[in-house]
Amino acid sequence: MAQYLVLIYEDESPFADEAVGAEVHAAHTAFFEKHGAAIAGGNALQPASTATTIRDNGSGGSIVTDGPFAETKEVLGGYYLIDAADLDAALEIAKAVPAKFGGVEVRPIRDMG
């Protein structure tokens, strides 16, 4: 069994509407109910406006800046950690992850064992 991280990238602006927020929340609840057995973890994140980025300054220190790592229209908004036998199985689950204002990226977890 392998693990995959499903990163949810979406445009945040529609979420300003509370009805949209409630609808998406319901969609995630339904997703969790259906695929709970495969879900090893997951969280929703606060908006990208609350993000802080830290980069190496090249001389042993770091630079702290306001904002997400990359300025893009779709931002990381949440993730699921899922268990799956292979990429096909992982993609099958990832396709069901609610992300109507963007999409998801599926990344295999590196096995450090």
Add this chain to the structure above:
Amino acid sequence: MLDAVEVAAAVADAHRREWAFVLAATVRVTRDIDLAEECAQDAYAKALEAWARDGVPQRPGAWLTTVARRRATDLLRREARFRTAVPLLLDEETTPDPADTDVDAEIPDDRLRLICTCCHPAIAQEAQIALTLRLLCGLTTAEVGRAFLVSEPTMAARLTRAKKKIAIAKIPYRVPPPDELPERLGAVLAVVHLLFTTGHTAPAGGDLVRADLVNRAIDLARMLRTLLPRDPGVAGLLSLLLLTDARREARVDRTGRLLRLDEQDRRQWNASAIREGLALLGQAVNTGAPDRYAMQAAIAAVHARAGRWEDTDWEEVVRLYDALCAAWPSPVVSLNRAVAIGLAHGPLAGLDALDEIGAPPELAGYGYLPAARADLLARLGRDEDAVAAYRQAIDLTSNDVEREFLVGQLREVSERGATTRRPAPR
């Protein structure tokens, strides 16, 4: 004892025919593509010696597979690191007993697994094609690089990256279940088709056709046909490739000059390829809704059935392009449709259809658009506009044979002057 030349020929033949089979069956044992390649290559090297001594075996593929698998078993026993260093392709339930090295045992045909893995949608299409050429056709990395005009190190890096993704992301080594097969097979067909079109009019260079790529694409389509004899999509693609390639010998004259469809000597068309293509087309369209390859094959079939250019049923060609445009809209298809309309209803109607396409970004840099416009303008006698369009087309064409053709057309239009206009056909 066979002489060295005979043996080398037999091994080369087995390489072309059996490479994919041997590799696919060996991957099942190694569950690691690189290791399987190494073992398969080793088996071919051993064949040179063994076949010279013992003669060519009755079933070269089975012989090579057994030797490759035996080698894999040895390596796996000796170097347990292979079991841990790289994530293995998932195939536990069907991994055969590595001790089973009986030459006569029935070896399941795993080529469909291998090609579905190479053409997995999680792999970029250019890497899908490269993997297919490398793993299914057995081309060397340098040969695959030459096919796509990139250096060997660049191609090696592309192949390594793709193979790593297969292993690390755990792209499964299996035939997709029936509900996913049509979609996955679509990606496989697209790779074979792209390989063919790349070879049919080489993107650059001195030859119009890269016969090696065209032949490989037809080999692959035939392989798919063997594996999925009832699949209409496969039948349609093979039909399209055969009907198109049937014209290969007639597409250039003895000096290498490109000949248009109306200039080709149709007696040079390959009659047996046409017969086979037409029969396959029948199968492709009789089972459900034809896909785009079957529709393109139907268009090629209209030409194949016309004994002379004058006999071409252009109305039927336009109808087929209309259907193709409706189901799979693409600027290139619209362009071909406009050309067909120009032949069915005259150059003015063709020009109108061409204007409808406009200048989509997909066609920027596509020499056929200004070339088609130039041809229609020339037929209308609008020579100045035609000259400008031919110049534009020439600038956009990197294939020497095509450029030569366009230069010839340009010269013809510039020289004929305002008074001696060529009458427009129809």
